[in-house]
Amino acid sequence: MYTQVVSESKHHRLCDLLEDRRAGGSDLVWIVCHEYEFTRYRRSPNRSPEQIRNDVRKDPIIQDLVRQVDDGEQKLEKILDEMCHTFSLRAAKLVAFIVLRIMKSVYQHIWIDECMSIARMPGIYSHDSDSSTARLRDTLNKLVTESPVLYLPTHRSYADFVLLSYICFQKNLPLPTIASGIDFLSLNQVSYLLRSCGAFFIRRSFRESNDAMYPQVFRSYVQQLVLGGEMPLECFIEGTRSRSGKSLSPRIGLLRSVLHLFWSSLIPNLVLVPVSICYDRILEDDLYAKEISPPHIDPSSGSKPKETTTHLVSGARAILAQNYGSVYVRFGDPISLRDIGGQQNLRSTFSSLPNGYSPPASHEEVDFLNSLAHRVIKSHHEHSILSSFSIFSIVVFSDLIRKQDFEEFRPLDQDIDLSIVKVLTLMESTANLLPDSNLAHKILDDSLENSLRQSFGVHQNLVTLLDDNTLRIPCSGHLTLTKLRNYSNQFLQMVIEYAMVIYSPSYDFYMRLASLLETEFVLNSMSPQQFESLKHESSRTPEAVKALLSSQIDHLVVSYCKLVNWCLSHPFEPMERKFIAKQLQSDLNIPLDLVQNFIQLGTLRGSIGKAPQSRLAVCQQRMQSLSDLVISIVDGHSPLQTFCGLKPKL
Numbered sequence: 001m002y003t004q005v006v007s008e009s010k011h012h013r014l015c016d017l018l019e020d021r022r023a024g025g026s027d028l029v030w031i032v033c034h035e036y037e038f039t040r041y042r043r044s045p046n047r048s049p050e051q052i053r054n055d056v057r058k059d060p061i062i063q064d065l066v067r068q069v070d071d072g073e074q075k076l077e078k079i080l081d082e083m084c085h086t087f088s089l090r091a092a093k094l095v096a097f098i099v100l101r102i103m104k105s106v107y108q109h110i111w112i113d114e115c116m117s118i119a120r121m122p123g124i125y126s127h128d129s130d131s132s133t134a135r136l137r138d139t140l141n142k143l144v145t146e147s148p149v150l151y152l153p154t155h156r157s158y159a160d161f162v163l164l165s166y167i168c169f170q171k172n173l174p175l176p177t178i179a180s181g182i183d184f185l186s187l188n189q190v191s192y193l194l195r196s197c198g199a200f201f202i203r204r205s206f207r208e209s210n211d212a213m214y215p216q217v218f219r220s221y222v223q224q225l226v227l228g229g230e231m232p233l234e235c236f237i238e239g240t241r242s243r244s245g246k247s248l249s250p251r252i253g254l255l256r257s258v259l260h261l262f263w264s265s266l267i268p269n270l271v272l273v274p275v276s277i278c279y280d281r282i283l284e285d286d287l288y289a290k291e292i293s294p295p296h297i298d299p300s301s302g303s304k305p306k307e308t309t310t311h312l313v314s315g316a317r318a319i320l321a322q323n324y325g326s327v328y329v330r331f332g333d334p335i336s337l338r339d340i341g342g343q344q345n346l347r348s349t350f351s352s353l354p355n356g357y358s359p360p361a362s363h364e365e366v367d368f369l370n371s372l373a374h375r376v377i378k379s380h381h382e383h384s385i386l387s388s389f390s391i392f393s394i395v396v397f398s399d400l401i402r403k404q405d406f407e408e409f410r411p412l413d414q415d416i417d418l419s420i421v422k423v424l425t426l427m428e429s430t431a432n433l434l435p436d437s438n439l440a441h442k443i444l445d446d447s448l449e450n451s452l453r454q455s456f457g458v459h460q461n462l463v464t465l466l467d468d469n470t471l472r473i474p475c476s477g478h479l480t481l482t483k484l485r486n487y488s489n490q491f492l493q494m495v496i497e498y499a500m501v502i503y504s505p506s507y508d509f510y511m512r513l514a515s516l517l518e519t520e521f522v523l524n525s526m527s528p529q530q531f532e533s534l535k536h537e538s539s540r541t542p543e544a545v546k547a548l549l550s551s552q553i554d555h556l557v558v559s560y561c562k563l564v565n566w567c568l569s570h571p572f573e574p575m576e577r578k579f580i581a582k583q584l585q586s587d588l589n590i591p592l593d594l595v596q597n598f599i600q601l602g603t604l605r606g607s608i609g610k611a612p613q614s615r616l617a618v619c620q621q622r623m624q625s626l627s628d629l630v631i632s633i634v635d636g637h638s639p640l641q642t643f644c645g646l647k648p649k650l
Contacts, residue, residue: 014443017110017170031097039141039174041148041229049086052224059220065213079217083200085177091196099166106319109326112167117333136331137171143271143334144174148226151176153275154380155236157283165197176234177225179254219257226258237376243288244593245489247522250373260358262337263350274332274379280325280387281458285486289479292592294585297409297478325458328385328440377522381494387440388451389459391427393487398548400481406558406643408482409589412475420469424449429542433495492552496521499549501534509636516629519597520556554640557633561644562588563598564627567618574611
């Protein structure tokens with residue numbers, strides 16, 4: 001039986017993966033009988049996991065380190081045991097069965113777009129066709145055959161990588177090996193299953209380790225996975241799950257190791273495939289709200305719960321009892337490294353180096369990697385499919401956060417009753433900021449009202465439907481606004497440049513605002529001409545939409561005002577980053593994600609400098625410069641001075 005097709009056009013073909021599995025028949029029988037067909041890189045030696053390990057052992061740099069380090073062979077084997085995957089199709093089928101049973105329990109639909117754009121890779125198909133899209137399966141299998149492939153999905157939930165692997169299994173797409181955090185090793189049997197499904201485990205950071213061998217083993221292993229091309233490589237370019245609903249600043253470490261192969265001419269090309277995975281409701285939304293709340297609200301603030309089997313089982317029981325709506329998956333335009341210009345110097349430099357040698361990153365290399373990573377993040381946004389609840393959240397959060405004087409963790413004074421008709425009117429105007437291809441209700445040929453009403457059943461913890469025309473936001477708890485902000489941010493990040501143009505009276509003001517928010521969002525560069533064009537276009541945007549977008553930016557500016565003011569008035573001894581974040585959050589009641597982004601901004605600008613023993617300290621002079629930047633923005637919106645605690649200099 002074929003999956004249900006509910007929406008089909010020239011460029012999009014959405015199918016529900018769960019439809020045929022719910023139609024009848026045993027899931028176990030289907031899994032066992034499903035004939036998965038491997039597609040490999042045409043030059044692949046078709047090595048086993050153990051043979052890949054052997055090739056790492058043969059790496060000349062690794063062999064030199066083994067000779068130089070005491071007990072080098074034992075240390076190497078320990079690292080390889082910790083890191084390497086042990087993929088087998090039999091284990092993958094077992095996990096696919098477990099994942100399928102869970103997904104059928106918690107999700108209503110898993111929608112996947114079966115079309116994939118090839119407009120930017122005209123060489124994929126040689127036939128004479130004017131179509132800019134092709135079938136997902138045909139395109140990916142051809143890409144994997146021609147060159148090594150890197151899957152780069154969004155990362156909003158632990159469900160991301162098991163979901164993507166299951167999709168690949170069911171749709172006969174190339175199954176990936178997966179870069180996973182070492183935290184999973186504490187899950188014992190679970191980590192064993194994940195490892196046998198292609199997961200390999202890496203440490204979160206190499207900087208704090210004195211182990212000189214580990215970074216080289218990591219480099220060699222990742223490069224061997226790509227060189228052989230037995231399976232595509234999957235990694236999360238954001239590095240970790242986003243707790244705020246926004247894309248995180250990309251991490252380029254693993255990407256750098258892989259690109260060295262292309263620059264050294266060890267592979268003819270490398271194709272990056274961004275993947276957008278969007279959820280009606282995120283499995284961890286309650287957990288995320290607690291993690292970014294101040295310590296006095298929840299004891300788990302600022303810390304990620306340790307992954308244990310007991311914690312996993314208890315969490316699974318709670319999840320299986322709830323409805324999490326639908327999931328939307330779309331593969332973005334493939335990015336061919338060979339077709340990107342500006343790499344001549346890098347290829348010339350690396351082609352003259354010994355294989356495996358990684359010199360310190362040059363400014364040119366870092367700039368190229370950051371540009372490429374930002375391109376991937378923007379592709380995530382372009383191919384996202386947002387639920388109506390994200391539109392609802394930005395409308396409601398923007399209104400409530402201003403009424404709360406931009407204090408996100410202050411409990412609501414009373415239940416908030418809203419007219420569905422009024423909310424829908426503003427939602428319709430707000431939704432017009434995005435193309436139809438980004439809106440789930442448009443793609444699924446549904447009305448916004450019907451889609452919204454259905455979402456209330458998914459988000460019963462946040463919204464109650466009183467009658468046909470009235471809904472209620474309950475006042476109980478400190479985390480209501482934080483949860484709404486998470487879903488609101490999913491929409492905001494896709495229109496942030498436009499929101500900033502509306503907020504800015506001039507191009508110079510826009511550039512100052514962009515400088516302040518550069519760690520909050522992945523921003524596109526903007527020329528004066530583009531600014532003026534968008535400013536002219538914004539004249540047609542309803543005032544109510546402008547107001548809600550401005551409230552979102554006001555919330556950020558007020559938070560940064562308070563953070564800057566605190567750093568100037570509370571000098572502190574050098575301390576670790578996590579302790580600075582905890583101190584700021586405790587004193588100011590600001591969400592942890594905003595605090596962390598502020599600290600990152602401070603380190604980029606030198607306002608927060610590095611001190612001995614991996615500690616940080618405030619540089620008062622440069623922090624004053626950051627304060628001047630904030631004040632110049634507050635000056636442009638004088639009502640904010642009441643909330644900021646900063647007054648312009650006379």
